[in-house]
Amino acid sequence: MTRSDAARNRQALLVAAEEVFTEHGPEAPLNLVTARSGLGRGTLYRHFPNRIALVAAIYGARLDRYRDHARAHAQDPGVLFEIIEMLAWDQYSIPGMFRIIHANTQTSAEAAALWERTEEVFAEPLELSRRAGAVRPDTEVSDILLVLAMLYGVAHSPSAERQGRAAVERSLALVRQMLT
Numbered sequence: 001m002t003r004s005d006a007a008r009n010r011q012a013l014l015v016a017a018e019e020v021f022t023e024h025g026p027e028a029p030l031n032l033v034t035a036r037s038g039l040g041r042g043t044l045y046r047h048f049p050n051r052i053a054l055v056a057a058i059y060g061a062r063l064d065r066y067r068d069h070a071r072a073h074a075q076d077p078g079v080l081f082e083i084i085e086m087l088a089w090d091q092y093s094i095p096g097m098f099r100i101i102h103a104n105t106q107t108s109a110e111a112a113a114l115w116e117r118t119e120e121v122f123a124e125p126l127e128l129s130r131r132a133g134a135v136r137p138d139t140e141v142s143d144i145l146l147v148l149a150m151l152y153g154v155a156h157s158p159s160a161e162r163q164g165r166a167a168v169e170r171s172l173a174l175v176r177q178m179l180t
Helices: 005-026 031-035 041-047 051-072 077-094 099-104 108-129 142-155 159-161 165-179
Strands: none
Touching: 005 031, 005 041, 005 051, 005 142, 031 041, 031 051, 041 159, 051 077, 051 099, 051 108, 077 099, 077 108, 077 142, 077 165, 099 108, 099 142, 108 142, 142 165
16 A cells, blocks of 8 residues: 555544544444445554544644644734634534543553643643733633633533533633633
């Protein structure tokens, strides 16, 4: 197989996994991913030796997106809230992904590295927002991680089940008030 074939297969698996995880959560049977991608289990496990590796690849791509957004809006004091919002909607769209990464930081070097990257992604936007007075001056990255955990809780709560997106939107408004 050529490198371009391998790259296409990896991408097809990631697209399929994101679709399956959006529909069924990240604990969905991996045979749904292979069926959706049109590729076999061997190909899946060649690229992603376990579920954590697959979830980590999706989460890592999202971290890249947040980082790129932060860099593209590096002069905007509201960029911190934009990234928090992006992550909140990602948590809402794939229930459990955030939890899987966090829960495996002690047993998976890949998950631990992603958690560290999560902290790094928020560090510069937080500093910019603090300097501009857009967030409370005593806000730390650890506070942002607490906010993300709270938003995760909202996205997977009975309120979100009843109210849908409105629950997440309301929680984001409250987060903004809390941090300013």
